[in-house]
Amino acid sequence: MTERFAPPAGGGCRTAPVLKERGQHEVFCGLTGIVWLHRKMPDAFFLVVGSRTCAHLLQSAAGVMIFAEPRFATAILEETDLAGLACAQEELDRVVAELLDRRPDIRRLFLVGSCPSEVIKLDLAKSAERLSAAHAPHVRVLNYSGSGIETTFTQGEDACLAAMVPDLPATDARELLVVGALPDVVEDQMRALLDGLGVGPVRVLPTRRADDAFGVGPNTRVILAQPFLGDTLAALRRRGAQHLAAPLPFGEEGTTLWLRTIAQAFGVSESRFDEVTSAPRARARAAVSRAAEALNGRSVFFFPDSQLEIPLARFLTRECGMRALEIGTPFLHREILTPELDLLPDGPTLSEGQDVERQLDRCRAAAPDLTVCGLGLANPLEAEGMATKWAIELVFTPVHFYEQAGDLAQLFARPLRRRALLAREHRA
Numbered sequence: 001m002t003e004r005f006a007p008p009a010g011g012g013c014r015t016a017p018v019l020k021e022r023g024q025h026e027v028f029c030g031l032t033g034i035v036w037l038h039r040k041m042p043d044a045f046f047l048v049v050g051s052r053t054c055a056h057l058l059q060s061a062a063g064v065m066i067f068a069e070p071r072f073a074t075a076i077l078e079e080t081d082l083a084g085l086a087c088a089q090e091e092l093d094r095v096v097a098e099l100l101d102r103r104p105d106i107r108r109l110f111l112v113g114s115c116p117s118e119v120i121k122l123d124l125a126k127s128a129e130r131l132s133a134a135h136a137p138h139v140r141v142l143n144y145s146g147s148g149i150e151t152t153f154t155q156g157e158d159a160c161l162a163a164m165v166p167d168l169p170a171t172d173a174r175e176l177l178v179v180g181a182l183p184d185v186v187e188d189q190m191r192a193l194l195d196g197l198g199v200g201p202v203r204v205l206p207t208r209r210a211d212d213a214f215g216v217g218p219n220t221r222v223i224l225a226q227p228f229l230g231d232t233l234a235a236l237r238r239r240g241a242q243h244l245a246a247p248l249p250f251g252e253e254g255t256t257l258w259l260r261t262i263a264q265a266f267g268v269s270e271s272r273f274d275e276v277t278s279a280p281r282a283r284a285r286a287a288v289s290r291a292a293e294a295l296n297g298r299s300v301f302f303f304p305d306s307q308l309e310i311p312l313a314r315f316l317t318r319e320c321g322m323r324a325l326e327i328g329t330p331f332l333h334r335e336i337l338t339p340e341l342d343l344l345p346d347g348p349t350l351s352e353g354q355d356v357e358r359q360l361d362r363c364r365a366a367a368p369d370l371t372v373c374g375l376g377l378a379n380p381l382e383a384e385g386m387a388t389k390w391a392i393e394l395v396f397t398p399v400h401f402y403e404q405a406g407d408l409a410q411l412f413a414r415p416l417r418r419r420a421l422l423a424r425e426h427r428a
Ligand code: SF4
Pocket: 029, 030, 031, 050, 051, 053, 054, 055, 057, 113, 114, 115, 116, 146, 147, 148, 149
């Protein structure tokens, strides 16, 4: 059963030229990450220090979640709050004290910075330090920026996780640390696979609870579950941890190579690897091939959005038979993405950053069967007759590892099927 995945015939995209663009870009800001992070960390609270725009974004991005007992809020700073910065700090102290008084379940409080110049002037790191001292040991207060000036939407998670790294105690234990907020059910599946391989102890950042804290040190082996965690990876490396570079666990191939990288680092035998992975691999292959019927031979164009674009293009081209025309990504982090680029068949334009009007022109000229883009571009492109997939869904939907491989392919197949049905109805 042992199978090595063949590199692409043209030698992959490691050395392919990259079109670098630095124009206007259309993406959500890093505050969006709060929507999935707050579900992952039930004892955490995210206090956005921002404007009414930030509050509206969170409410609309979180949708129905706002009606549940919320674990995020916005401390709205008006011009008047900044008559003096001392007043703004006092106001923040008051809001935090009231919040913690009302909500003793909060163990981790994140002060999340945003764009308004009033907020930028505040030193939230100092505020977090002061508030941590005031509310220790029950509550730890940390800060990061979700500002749209500094972050695209998945960078919010990176900034949040990176903020937690300096707090981790030191250890010499040989442990595997998986980094990235996965839905609980997916994390459990991953742990079951690693358990089957005999790899452990396995730590996950972020932890579900503050009390699940673990150490980091030179014997920590770090593997990323998401490609957008470059700052967190850098912070862990500064603590001595070693990175296991691997393709991301999307699709059957990505999952197998991700697990194999870990297995090799932890000395798992090939026979045990095959024993543990052969059944879920077969299930994943069957599920992907069912969904891939609608994708095979079709073309795809990615606008830069979530930083998932290159791993997803690898999955769609190698497992679903699609042809990538352009793969745009907000950042091309080579340390993380080289294993992906090695697998990606050559041919597509690789672009980093964005100049949205120019990219729209390229997209229209390329006339792809499917365009993966942000919400702001999807509706106008649909109105022009193009099939689109909202990139944000790929972050909110469980898509990692073997059991989700079929669902991942279905996410791309659905808009093509819908468009084919509409065309048929139109003709009838
Ligand atoms: S882009 Fe800036 S102002 Fe707008 S919601 Fe995000 S952080 Fe707030």
